[in-house]
Amino acid sequence: MSAPDATQLEPAAALAPPARKLGALRALLRSPSGAVGLAIVAVLVIAAVFAPLIAPHDPFRMAAGPRLAPPSADHLMGTDQLGRDVFSRIVYGARLTLQIGVIAVGISLTAGLLLGLVAGYAGGWPERILMRLVDVLFSFTEIVIALACLAILGVGLVNAMIAIGIASIPFYARITHSVVLVEKNKPYFEAAIAAGASRLRLIFVHLLPNVIPTLIVVGTLGVSTAVLAAAGLSFLGLGAQPPQPEWGFMLSSSRDLIARAPWMMIFPGLAIAITVLGFNLLGDGVREVLDPRQRAR
Amino acid sequence: MSAALLRVEGLTVAFGHGRGRNVAVEGLSYHLDAGETLAIVGESGSGKSVSSMALLGLLPPRTAHIEGGRALYRGDDLLSLPEAGLRALRGNRIAMIFQEPMTSLTPVIRIGQQLTEALEEHRGLSGAEARDKALEMLRLVDLSDPPRRMRQFPHELSGGMRQRVMIAMAMALEPDILIADEPTTALDVTVQAQILDLMRDVQARFGTAILLITHDMGVVAEMADRVVVMNKGRKVEEGPVGAIFARPQAEYTARLLAAVPRLGARREEDGPRPVTADPARPGEVVLHAEGLGKTFAGRGGLFRKAAGTVAMDDVGFTVRAGETLALVGESGSGKSTSGRAVLRLLEVDEGRIELEGEDLRALPHGSLRKARRAMQMVFQDPFAALNPRMSVGRLIGEPMYIHGIAQGAELQDRVAELLRRVGLEADHMQRYPHEFSGGQRQRICIARALGVEPKLIVADEPTSALDVSVQAQVLELMLELQQSMGLAYLFISHDMAVVEEMAHRVAVMRAGRIVEMGPRRDVLGDPRHPYTSALLAAVPRPDPTALRGKLPKLDLDTLPMGALRQAAPNHWVAA
Numbered sequence: 001m002s003a004p005d006a007t008q009l010e011p012a013a014a015l016a017p018p019a020r021k022l023g024a025l026r027a028l029l030r031s032p033s034g035a036v037g038l039a040i041v042a043v044l045v046i047a048a049v050f051a052p053l054i055a056p057h058d059p060f061r062m063a064a065g066p067r068l069a070p071p072s073a074d075h076l077m078g079t080d081q082l083g084r085d086v087f088s089r090i091v092y093g094a095r096l097t098l099q100i101g102v103i104a105v106g107i108s109l110t111a112g113l114l115l116g117l118v119a120g121y122a123g124g125w126p127e128r129i130l131m132r133l134v135d136v137l138f139s140f141t142e143i144v145i146a147l148a149c150l151a152i153l154g155v156g157l158v159n160a161m162i163a164i165g166i167a168s169i170p171f172y173a174r175i176t177h178s179v180v181l182v183e184k185n186k187p188y189f190e191a192a193i194a195a196g197a198s199r200l201r202l203i204f205v206h207l208l209p210n211v212i213p214t215l216i217v218v219g220t221l222g223v224s225t226a227v228l229a230a231a232g233l234s235f236l237g238l239g240a241q242p243p244q245p246e247w248g249f250m251l252s253s254s255r256d257l258i259a260r261a262p263w264m265m266i267f268p269g270l271a272i273a274i275t276v277l278g279f280n281l282l283g284d285g286v287r288e289v290l291d292p293r294q295r296a297r
Numbered sequence: 298m299s300a301a302l303l304r305v306e307g308l309t310v311a312f313g314h315g316r317g318r319n320v321a322v323e324g325l326s327y328h329l330d331a332g333e334t335l336a337i338v339g340e341s342g343s344g345k346s347v348s349s350m351a352l353l354g355l356l357p358p359r360t361a362h363i364e365g366g367r368a369l370y371r372g373d374d375l376l377s378l379p380e381a382g383l384r385a386l387r388g389n390r391i392a393m394i395f396q397e398p399m400t401s402l403t404p405v406i407r408i409g410q411q412l413t414e415a416l417e418e419h420r421g422l423s424g425a426e427a428r429d430k431a432l433e434m435l436r437l438v439d440l441s442d443p444p445r446r447m448r449q450f451p452h453e454l455s456g457g458m459r460q461r462v463m464i465a466m467a468m469a470l471e472p473d474i475l476i477a478d479e480p481t482t483a484l485d486v487t488v489q490a491q492i493l494d495l496m497r498d499v500q501a502r503f504g505t506a507i508l509l510i511t512h513d514m515g516v517v518a519e520m521a522d523r524v525v526v527m528n529k530g531r532k533v534e535e536g537p538v539g540a541i542f543a544r545p546q547a548e549y550t551a552r553l554l555a556a557v558p559r560l561g562a563r564r565e566e567d568g569p570r571p572v573t574a575d576p577a578r579p580g581e582v583v584l585h586a587e588g589l590g591k592t593f594a595g596r597g598g599l600f601r602k603a604a605g606t607v608a609m610d611d612v613g614f615t616v617r618a619g620e621t622l623a624l625v626g627e628s629g630s631g632k633s634t635s636g637r638a639v640l641r642l643l644e645v646d647e648g649r650i651e652l653e654g655e656d657l658r659a660l661p662h663g664s665l666r667k668a669r670r671a672m673q674m675v676f677q678d679p680f681a682a683l684n685p686r687m688s689v690g691r692l693i694g695e696p697m698y699i700h701g702i703a704q705g706a707e708l709q710d711r712v713a714e715l716l717r718r719v720g721l722e723a724d725h726m727q728r729y730p731h732e733f734s735g736g737q738r739q740r741i742c743i744a745r746a747l748g749v750e751p752k753l754i755v756a757d758e759p760t761s762a763l764d765v766s767v768q769a770q771v772l773e774l775m776l777e778l779q780q781s782m783g784l785a786y787l788f789i790s791h792d793m794a795v796v797e798e799m800a801h802r803v804a805v806m807r808a809g810r811i812v813e814m815g816p817r818r819d820v821l822g823d824p825r826h827p828y829t830s831a832l833l834a835a836v837p838r839p840d841p842t843a844l845r846g847k848l849p850k851l852d853l854d855t856l857p858m859g860a861l862r863q864a865a866p867n868h869w870v871a872a
Contacts, residue, residue, distance in 0.1 A: 186681050187676045187677075187678060187681045187682040188681060188682050188683055188684040188685075190637075190642050190674070190676075190682075191674065191676060191682050191683075191684075191742075191745075192684070192695070193642060193669075194640055194642060194669060194672075194673060194674045195669065195673070195695055195696035195699055195745070195749075196666040196667065196669035196670060196696065196699050196700060197666075197695070197699055198666065198699070201699070205687075206684055209684075209686040209687075210684070210685070210686060
């Protein structure tokens with residue numbers, strides 16, 4: 001019997017119709033945590049973008065109503081000691097929160113990604129030096145590094161974002177590094193070397209796209225950490241300054257009035273908690289969607 | 298024949314529900330008699346493993362559903378038995394051994410405890426009794442120094458030893474049925490032969506019925522009394538082993554058997570089978586390597602250096618245009634290391650590598666990248682060798698783009714042409730690797746390698762991850778490309794039958810050294826080194842009427858491992 005013809009047994013038409021890109025969003029919505037997380041984050045983004053339309057009052061105007069008024073139809077979440085509308089301040093605060101998330105995570109992700117990529121790709125002594133440096137930074141609590149950065153940069157919300165960003169660089173560097181080490185040992189990477197690819201090509205065409213999915217997941221989860229850290233710094237008076245409607249700062253300025261006006265503390269606290277929950281759920285959902293074990297069957 | 302020990306009727310297993318429902322096994326029926334070996338053979342996706350997992354309730358919960366059928370064992374229906382009932386049978390009356398002996402032993406528990414646990418649980422033996430029984434079983438499966446093995450952890454044993462432990466564990470309770478799912482697939486061929494011998498011995502001793510699940514026709518021919526052939530979840534044929542091999546009734550069985558490479562089929566021929574009208578003859582030397590050495594550093598402590606592992610020692614060979622040199626050997630022989638060293642994917646400690654007369658090791662980074670154009674590689678796992686985030690068009694075009702051979706529309710045209718050249722279609726360019734089958738992916742890898750018109754292709758086990766019918770197509774394609782384009786192949790393989798089909802010359806490696814090298818016809822037909830003879834003797838024959846004899850005993854300590862001496866014209870053997 002002769003050997004089968006080279007094309008006979010596997011008809012090309014046997015390929016499934018191409019799966020289209022839209023699938024990612026649909027898959028995200030199908031996972032319960034992804035759908036809830038996406039909804040919360042969407043509400044946050046809408047609040048930030050359309051703050052002037054949503055907020056019933058000017059968040060900075062004092063005596064928009066009576067001082068320390070409890071929640072009512074006019075002031076959904078009551079007013080603070082200066083008579084500012086708490087609901088409006090929380091809506092405007094969403095802008096700051098998103099800024100914190102994007103800027104802090106942006107800084108740590110970019111720097112950590114580059115560090116991890118270079119260290120993981122280069123190997124040898126550059127890797128050892130870079131990663132030991134990262135280990136040293138890792139041995140300090142993030143908040144300590146952030147405080148040190150603030151001591152140098154000075155107090156302020158933008159500086160707090162930068163400080164938080166710098167403080168979590170080691171985290172992202174480590175994750176990138178470990179993913180690179182895995183990817184670097186896969187045959188496709190060797191195949192690219194064998195094809196004669198340059199170093200830049202190896203790093204940016206072959207390694208980077210395979211590292212990014214992991215980092216999207218980690219970055220999404222990282223937003224919640226950054227929001228929490230910024231709220232903490234603002235609570236300590238090192239981040240947002242009056243009259244900025246930052247949630248953490250609102251918490252701290254209500255500290256003395258907790259018995260008389262609990263709404264001043266409850267609503268910013270809830271906003272922080274729900275936001276953190278939202279990004280965590282979204283991160284989990286994204287992880288499910290991007291999990292290579294589910295993609296590559 | 299007595300009444301069947303196990304009778305499976307109309308077994309249907311599906312994954313998922315509704316539109317995503319995927320039937321893995323459909324209406325499968327067979328019976329297993331006491332003391333016989335029934336082989337279930339099929340290619341990947343045939344449902345052979347799923348059907349046997351279903352018997353023991355080992356299917357992944359929630360995703361897999363048994364939709365119908367019965368499996369009668371001593372009056373019980375295994376498929377509808379509650380979990381507690383199954384647990385009483387599992388490992389006790391029905392035992393199972395798996396393909397990967399490392400993952401089926403618990404890594405953190407000593408061998409002894411893993412063995413005695415089941416004995417105490419199912420047989421109610423006391424600690425000392427269980428220990429005696431375990432020692433007896435380890436002795437029975439020919440493991441040296443059983444008391445020491447009892448204290449060892451799984452990672453301290455080799456793959457073959459672990460599979461012996463698995464068999465000891467399975468047989469300790471003297472089960473009626475042993476389900477063996479690809480029990481030797483992860484093992485080297487000489488170890489495979491030993492394990493198969495052991496399984497037969499144990500079966501004769503305990504009268505166990507074996508349900509053997511395998512893709513390897515050689516193993517089937519050697520072990521089975523009866524055969525069930527499966528394809529796409531259905532049984533296509535069933536019969537005694539002799540009849541299946543001699544007169545296959547189903548067209549699928551015939552095709553499967555025809556695709557199996559048979560060692561000895563080309564014993565009287567010099568080169569590979571010509572597949573083009575005017576095949577290119579071996580020409581000038583493309584690759585010359587000599588004195589290659591590589592030692593992987595051991596994991597020393599802070600203050601001392603541990604001795605390294607010698608992966609390659611004084612390895613040298615030449616490959617000519619249009620010629621295939623096969624590097625054969627078992628795992629750890631250094632054959633893959635040699636292939637990667639030649640491409641400088643791995644830096645050797647010493648030696649000389651010349652590609653068309655140019656010393657590769659002397660090249661700086663930039664020139665090496667240019668030189669890579671002349672040498673390409675095809676990998677064992679075609680899925681892992683393709684970047685999952687790049688489209689097939691980009692993957693195939695990349696080497697050509699890197700070397701400035703083509704760009705833009707011209708590059709697209711060349712990619713389309715290459716796709717057609719390897720039997721795929723031009724509009725597959727936009728697709729991603731995960732949409733293709735294993736064989737198609739390997740074609741994509743070959744197309745990628747061909748784009749830059751290389752002189753040499755290093756193929757590292759290019760078909761060992763593929764089904765046998767797909768393997769036949771890929772080998773055919775490789776032969777055709779070589780004969781029409783004059784490619785030189787360095788073909789790395791552990792499969793002697795495939796080597797016989799592909800190679801002009803063969804180099805046999807063991808423990809980092811070449812122990813025998815020469816024309817394929819001489820090395821395989823008239824092996825001069827005892828290790829080569831042992832390798833050839835261990836290959837299972839896909840023919841139940843011509844079984845391999847007893848394994849020759851290899852004395853590893855006195856095996857000649859010295860420098861190569863010419864034993865016959867062009868035929869070199871280690872002294």
